[in-house]
Amino acid sequence: MSEQPEILFTRDEIRETVARIAREIDADYRDTRPLLVGILQGSFVFLADLIRQLEIPVEVDFVRLSSYGSGMKSSRKVKTIQGLEKQIEGRDILVVEDIVDTGLTLWRFMHDLRKRNPASVRLCALIDKTARREADVAINYTGFRIDDEFVVGYGIDCNEQFRNLPDICHVKEIPE
Ligand code: IMP
Numbered sequence: 727m728s729e730q731p732e733i734l735f736t737r738d739e740i741r742e743t744v745a746r747i748a749r750e751i752d753a754d755y756r757d758t759r760p761l762l763v764g765i766l767q768g769s770f771v772f773l774a775d776l777i778r779q780l781e782i783p784v785e786v787d788f789v790r791l792s793s794y795g796s797g798m799k800s801s802r803k804v805k806t807i808q809g810l811e812k813q814i815e816g817r818d819i820l821v822v823e824d825i826v827d828t829g830l831t832l833w834r835f836m837h838d839l840r841k842r843n844p845a846s847v848r849l850c851a852l853i854d855k856t857a858r859r860e861a862d863v864a865i866n867y868t869g870f871r872i873d874d875e876f877v878v879g880y881g882i883d884c885n886e887q888f889r890n891l892p893d894i895c896h897v898k899e900i901p902e
Contacts, residue, residue, distance in 0.1 A: 731878055731888060731895030735870055740880060740894060743869045744772070747850060748779035750867055751820065758845075759783045760818040763810065765835070766790040768824030771881030771889075772852045772869075776822065787812045791831055814842040824882050825853040826863055833861035853877065853894070870894070 735743075751760075759782070764773040766788050777784055787810050819839060826832060832849065839847050850867035857874050876898075878884050879891030888895065 829861035
């Protein structure tokens with residue numbers, strides 16, 4: 727029997743946080759129409775809620791990167807499995823990620839994005855685990871800051887489990 731996750735942030739706290747981030751983005755992108763790039767799979771619930779709180783017009787695209795494989799440890803190798811479909815050059819790009827942990831996954835991706843001549847690139851992350859950072863990745867919009875703990879729910883999984891939990895929870899052991 728695997729351990730039941732404990733709630734860290736409730737659905738109400740998440741809703742308020744997403745609304746606060748949306749107001750910040752609305753204010754910063756008033757005169758433009760940014761392309762929001764969601765990093766699959768973990769960001770899909772966050773991105774879906776975020777765009778519905780935004781008042782500015784936006785476009786959406788997704789990429790799929792692999793770094794974790796399975797379990798709770800990063801494999802340290804970053805691979806793009808599914809790339810961007812939309813034109814990047816001259817666009818304002820806002821990357822939307824579930825969690826920035828070591829930062830290794832995003833560092834490589836942001837680096838590659840900047841080479842494609844966008845007008846700007848910013849990063850929005852629901853969860854920031856600053857204590858574990860290894861790569862220099864600047865987060866422009868942050869939802870929650872947490873210590874070194876493993877979280878699930880609200881689209882975030884552990885071995886494909888718990889994505890459907892409506893709250894953000896933490897787990898101590900990898901579920902079977
Ligand atoms: P990084 O390259 O170490 O920053 O890893 C970032 C990615 O690892 C995130 O997009 C998540 O997919 C995954 N990840 C990091 N921490 C957690 C966690 O606590 N729960 C679930 N996935 C995590």
